[in-house]
Amino acid sequence: MKHTAYSKEHARFLIKRRKNLTLVWTLRIGVLALLLGLWELVTACGWVDPFIMSSPSRIAKTIASLYADGSLFYHIGVTLWETLAGFAIAVVLGFAVALLLWWSETVRKVLEPYIVVLNALPKIALGPLIIVWFGTGSEAIVFMTVLVGIIVAILHMLSAFIATDPNKILLMRSLGAGKWQILFKLVLPSSYPALISMLKVSVGMAWIGSIMGEYIVSRAGLGYLIVYGGQVFKLDLVMSATFLLCLLAAGMYALVVLLEKILVKNAER
Amino acid sequence: MKNILQFQSVTYIYHTVRGELIAAKDVTFSVGEGEFVAVIGPSGCGKTTILSLAAGLLKPSDGTIERSGTFGYMLQKDELFPWRTIEKNIYLPLEVRRQRSPQQRERAVALAEKYGLGDFLKSYPAQLSGGMRQRAALIRTLAADPDLLLLDEPFSALDYQTRLNVCEDVANIIRSEKKTALLITHDISEAISLADRILVLSARPARVLHTHTLDFGGVPPLRRRELPAFSGWFERLWGELNT
Incomplete structure (x- = not known):
């Protein structure tokens, strides 16, 4: 309806933009279709052994059979629950610890070397300990997910808290503000963008943690299917679980992007 | 004196x-x-x-x-908080000092209106020019009625x-x-x-x-x-x- 108000040049610009967008999407889907088609072709013609490479049609069949025996959503549910629980705990705890470290410079200095070491340590090295402590259930995997995510969450938020504009802190102090007021009126609101980016990073870390946890110890979940499939040489199962993981990770990322849009809109009003 | x-x-x-x-x-x-x-x-x-x-x-x-x-401090930059409207920025000293009476808020708004910020009370700092922002910073400083x-x-x-x-x-x-x-x-x-x-x-x-x-x-x-x-x-x- 507004388009009539635009100049012809602007109309051409809009059309060009839309054409470009269509092209990008066509190519994106085309690349996927081409790869899947090639994959199917080389395995169907017997150029590559489908037993080792699997194939799109075999993946579809495997997923269908998982669905038929009712285990598809069970495994997805287990992995999803572990990931989300680990994500939530890591984010909340990480935020709280970062606040504590911001509050007290002494605590920060004391804990700094521990955090650096924990950050550098490959968490998978703690696998045997986690099995002994938490058994072989979901608790162990949630713990692993928290372990992988929390340090990143702490460091991300802490650097944002510390980066608060010193002149604004000076302004608050000149108004007679105490530490609580500086925290609630200045530090937290100004760290809002960092919180959103921390959530985004933490989603990725949570997937790493939960799948890694399932690799070490598990009786269910997509990571379990991948490991199990590898052990009994059912490459169809490995590929299917990997494919489902791709879908889930993409879906969760899309949700976070949506959340970001809502949060940013709210912040701007 | x-x-x-x-x-x-x-x-x-x-x-x-x-x-x-x-x-x-x-x-x-x-x-x-x-x-x-x-x-x-x-x-x-x-x-x-x-x-x-x-x-x-x-x-x-x-x-x-x-x-x-009492005193009020005005810095080189306006240091207005970008997530607050001009009005909320001007209330900041009152909030920090827990002076929440309607009279004090009215006084702050009256100051803003008197010095040409009336139309910008609901705007965010990013929407104002540098000069207007510095003026808002002064009104914020004056809002607490410093000596x-x-x-x-x-x-x-x-x-x-x-x-x-x-x-x-x-x-x-x-x-x-x-x-x-x-x-x-x-x-x-x-x-x-x-x-x-x-x-x-x-x-x-x-x-x-x-x-x-x-x-x-x-x-x-x-x-x-x-x-x-x-x-x-x-x-x-x-x-x-x-x-």
Whole structure:
């Protein structure tokens, strides 16, 4: 309806933009279709052994059979629950610890070397300990997910808290503000963008943690299917679980992007 | 005249790992009620230290500082919080001091309206020009009704034309609200165009070298710049700063 108000040049610009967008999407889907088609072709013609490479049609069949025996959503549910629980705990705890470290410079200095070491340590090295402590259930995997995510969450938020504009802190102090007021009126609101980016990073870390946890110890979940499939040489199962993981990770990322849009809109009003 | 602020032989020493640095030595001066005092000095001489001491943000190593009444601090940049509207920014000092009565809020809004911010109360700082933002920062400082305004080069982040206009604005607002002000600046002409009295500081460690009382009366800043006495004062202060 507004388009009539635009100049012809602007109309051409809009059309060009839309054409470009269509092209990008066509190519994106085309690349996927081409790869899947090639994959199917080389395995169907017997150029590559489908037993080792699997194939799109075999993946579809495997997923269908998982669905038929009712285990598809069970495994997805287990992995999803572990990931989300680990994500939530890591984010909340990480935020709280970062606040504590911001509050007290002494605590920060004391804990700094521990955090650096924990950050550098490959968490998978703690696998045997986690099995002994938490058994072989979901608790162990949630713990692993928290372990992988929390340090990143702490460091991300802490650097944002510390980066608060010193002149604004000076302004608050000149108004007679105490530490609580500086925290609630200045530090937290100004760290809002960092919180959103921390959530985004933490989603990725949570997937790493939960799948890694399932690799070490598990009786269910997509990571379990991948490991199990590898052990009994059912490459169809490995590929299917990997494919489902791709879908889930993409879906969760899309949700976070949506959340970001809502949060940013709210912040701007 | 009642003294709002009184420095008596104030010395201030900064301590760092590498050693100590005497920023101010034996500084004595006072600011009387209703006065506009400007402090000039070579860059890096410790002007901001004097202001932080006056605000009570630093404690003197030696000497005494007497303050009667409350103060408001205005910084080089406006430091408005970008996530708050202008109105909410102006309420900030009231919130921090837990002065939540409707009368105080009304007073703050009335000030904003009186000085041309009425249409921008619901806007965010990013939507305002630099000059308007600095004006909003002044209204925020005045919202808590301070007895003394401490101005730390409040115009230095603005471009030249905006700077002259905002300087004029601020001078008018401060005079019509009958506020006492202590201005720190490295800009000699700004000091002459605003102040009733000028203190000239030495290079570090800062001491008060000279005190001058200007006789412009209530002449506003831009008009002062046109007066013949202006260039006389300028030459004199320029000379004192460069010896």
